[in-house]
Amino acid sequence: IARGASRSAMEGQLYPYAAGGTLPPAAEQTGYYNAPVTALAFDAAEELLHVGTEDGRMTVTHAPGLERYAGAHVHPHDYQVLTASPLENAHGGVVTVSAARACYTSGGCVKRWTVGERQGIDPMANPLTCGAVDVHQLGGSGRAYVGRSSAEMLQIDIGVGRVSLTAELMPGTCSQGTSCIATGAARGLVACGGFGGELVMRDPRNKLRAETQLSSPAHAAGVTAVAAKGDLVITCGLTADRQGVVSVDPFVKVVDVRVGCRVLNVLQFPAGAVALAFHPKFNGTVVLGGESGLVQTQDADRGGPGSAGAGFFSQAPLDLMGQRLTSLAAASSGEAFAFGDTAGYVHVWSVNDQPTVNAYSRPVEDPPRYAACVERAFERAQYEMAVMHLAQQGQPPPPPPPEFRERDERDPPPEAPFHLAEDGGVTPPLSFMDPLSTVAVGRCPHIVPKAVLETAKFVDFVGYAPNPHFSRGGAKGEAYKRAAPLRNKRAESREAAALAKRKAATKAKLSTQVGDVRGAAATSTLPPLYHRVEVRLSANRARFEEFDFSEHNRTRLVGLVNDLANSYVNPVLQMLHFTPELRAEVLMGHACEREFCLTCELGFLSHMLAQPPRTGAGSHSSSSATAQPLNFLRTLRQVREAAALGLIEGRDELETRLDQSKPRRVQAFQRFILEQLHKEDANGSAASLPANAKTKSSSGTAEKTETGCVERLFALVSTQTHTCAQCNRVEKRSSRSFQTDLQYPEKKTWRKGSPSNPTFAECLAKSLCASQEVRAWCDGHGAYTRMAQRKVPKRLPQVLSVNLGMRDPGDLRWWGVDVDSHVLSAAAKAPVEKHWLPQYVRVAVDEEGAGANPGGEGSVRVAQAADDVDALDGDGVTYELTSLVCLARRPAEEDDDDSPGGGLDETGAKKLAGHLLSFVKVTPPYVRARGRFDAAPSPPEGESPGVSPLSNAAAAARARAAARESW
Secondary structure, eight states, rough: OOOOOOOOSTTTTTTEEEEEESSOOHHHTTOOOOOOOEEEEEEEESSSEEEETTTOOOEEETTTTOOEEEEEEEEEOOOSSOOEEESSSOOOOOEEESSOOEEEOTTTTEEEEEEGGGGGGOOOOOTTTEEEEEEEEEEEOEEEEEEEEESEEEEEEEETEEEEEEEEOOOTTTOOOEEEEEEBBGGGGGEEEEESEEEEEEEGGTTEEEEESSSOOOSSTEEEEEEBBBTEEEEEEEETTTTEEEEEEEEEEEEEEEOOEEEEEEOOTOEEEEEEEEOSSSSTTEEEEEEEEEEEEETSSSOTSSSSSSSOEOOOOOOOOOOOOOEEEEEETTTEEEETTTEEEEEESSEEEOOOOOOSSSOOOOOSOOOOHHHHHHHHHHHHHHHHHHHTTOOOOOOOHHHHOOOTTTSSSOOOOOOOOOSSSSOOGGGSSSSSSOOOOOOBOOOOOOHHHHHEEEEEEEEEEOTTTTOTTTTTHHHHHHHHHHHHHHOOHHHHHHHHHHHHHHHHHOOOOTTOGGGGGSSSSSSSGGSSSOOOOOTTTTTTTSSGGGGOOSSOOEOOOOOTTGGHHHHHHHHHHHHHHHIIIIIOOOOOOOSSOOOHHHHHHHHHHHHHHSSSOOTTHHHHTTTTTTHHHHHHHHOHHHHTTTOOTTTOOOHHHHHOOOOHHHHHHHHHHHHHHHHHHHTTTSOOOOOOOOOTTTTTTTTTOOOOHHHHHHHHEEEEEETTTTTTTTTEEEEESEEOOOOOOOOGGOOOOOTTTOHHHHHHHHHTTOEOOOOOOOOTTTEEEEEEEEEEEEEOOOOOOEEEEOOOGGGGGGTOOOOSSSSSSHHHHHHHOOSSSEEEEEEHHHEEOTTTTTTTSSEEEEEESSSOGGGGSSSSEEEEEEEEEEEOOHHHHHTTSTTTTTTTEEEESSSSOEEEEEOOOTTTTTTSSSTOSOOOOOOOOOOOOSSSTTTTHHHHHHHHHHHHHHH
């Protein structure tokens, strides 16, 4: 086709440039006909044109010359290519849609993915109708939107080729099916035209829901094509007359989508538009293609020629030889336009002599014309002919080419050439590498820290987070430098983490031995004796019968398994078991008919722990060294109070999910189990007083009530005095608590190495005799008011249960730990010079108006001794440290805020990662001699239980035994 001889000075005028078919020349010479062209798209990365035909074939030609580049049968033969949408990114290629499938192909017609029959698409029942591509401007693969003949749309992730969303369309919003889709509208909206004539703007951020639409149909018989650019959307379609005859609508609607949807202009196109597109170079200019081949270019927001304020207008006819125009495509540069017809030909029109498709296109690689073996055959044939010709002339043969000398035809064919990489082909593809070789894949990917995600706000899939280190008036660039660890944080490699864990375990074994007195000064932060041990066996072996527990428990005392749900209570259960009076008076003597009783189950468990391990019993001898608290834990799950307090572990337990701190949970369980044992105690439940109950009678004198065993052992009875701040009315009440919360001073009062720091005895005295200000009801003037509350002990328990209350690692400063240094530094791992927790304490209670405070409200005096009980002065009740429950920490995991055990919990305190341990002084009657665990526990007859308080333990036990005998 000859190029136009005349040129107009008007910019944007189109002229014919080239025309060509989709079949190879050899196929045309044999009599094949070109299939009608149904879809066109210019490639966004290379100078190529993608052509889809009626027989489902995709052909790629050079643009604008239309030389054939590649071709493939992408869709089934019976289904035509409906739409072709180019990917406007560095990868290029197009997404094509037919009734049976949606495919993504590269510039060389290499199929990347297909969404079709495997994804449940039935072309007979609910076929696909149209498609469009929306590429994310800030990176990423993008999304493809596909319409169907029903009230449904698909959203496909282009990167993986999977359907990420199936949107159900509401009635009245293309409910009869979506006929065409266009992207590029303002605010990221997707313009959809329906078979019923609707024009709907959908929001991909809200699951493709209809944000706005035209109040009336854009075209009476359906929308056939739609294009969007910024605030303007243009449509063309079909119309029907009064007799119902459908024809091409001669009007093109221009819609403004800035605020809702309103018709801005109506363009007259008597030829009837079947394809349209916005001019890529000129804003507001549209290119219309008629079925007869007439092409018209004009401004969308102004009228045609002869109207008031008419803008740019031009038109030119295509010579289609009696065929019909079917499709139209515009190059991103605005210099070339392609048109397809029913004869299977593509017509390219341009605005200059050397049009380009893209402003910055990468070079197109020409595929090889012949296979490598054919090229070698040509070269060998030429060489043999030269040898024959020289032999006829009597001359020696020429030397063979180097390639023939180095390789014989019997050798395997050479490797196929690979596309050169960005590094110039230095790095070969993976198929060229040895399978046994090691490939460096770089560092682990970046991760976003939790501190950044918590403050981030997402707008259009992009998160914005403030710099946590920014402060007004700070030095320039200081916040940027301090935020560098947040920007450069990477995920930890599994291999590196496993290697570090093995090195730490090996180092700990070499530096710390089991029972070594130098364990505190060892290199390992946590000695191996306190590491958590898990039972790990193969599937074909019995779990507990085949595991050798003697490797970890060399004593004759039975332990508890730690791999059950709610097994964090094991240290508390062991502590209660090794309380002789509780076991003798409550656990072993309790019997009831309740279905769920924790006292009964704890008694059964204590009996199991008291049994010596069996010897010589085959494979079950090792399993007898442990006890499984299955019945106790099962009963614990049935207690409503335990679930309400968040003591039950499980995915469905709401309270447990809210509080994941093991220290707080085990402290709450210690308080709960003592209250529950007291409630279930048959002797004390009916006679004991409820907590915070008044003990005054009608006459004003205190009544004497019978107390239960649990209350006598663990209950601290105190007198609470409430003084009104307005009327000075004083009210006294009696309260009971089974656990004392240790109160620490304020952190600002602590001085490193100062002798004025409070001791444990001073903190305990302040906790037993606590004062605080509360808001309560005052009967004096009948209103809620501020009251001064003071609590003074009235009766001390035999076993004092103290809740150390450490909820933050900063509280360890009172224990002598250097909390200001890094948790893995030498200063933090250094042994404590002086133990803050004493072995003995003596508590003396001064009643009201006596002792050191005559006429006062009473006070508490606490003295402590490190190792020698005789060093305690004064009178009072002496307590010995017999058991302790603590947390074995994993500081390395706590230090990483983005690890499962790091960061802050729901209360704002730093998470403490680790497992719970119990330290118990096992004394007779559990063993024959104090500190000897090699013999079986068989208590001698008449031996003292040896429980605290030391001063009256044996006498009280003998008195109770005599009382039972007399009764």
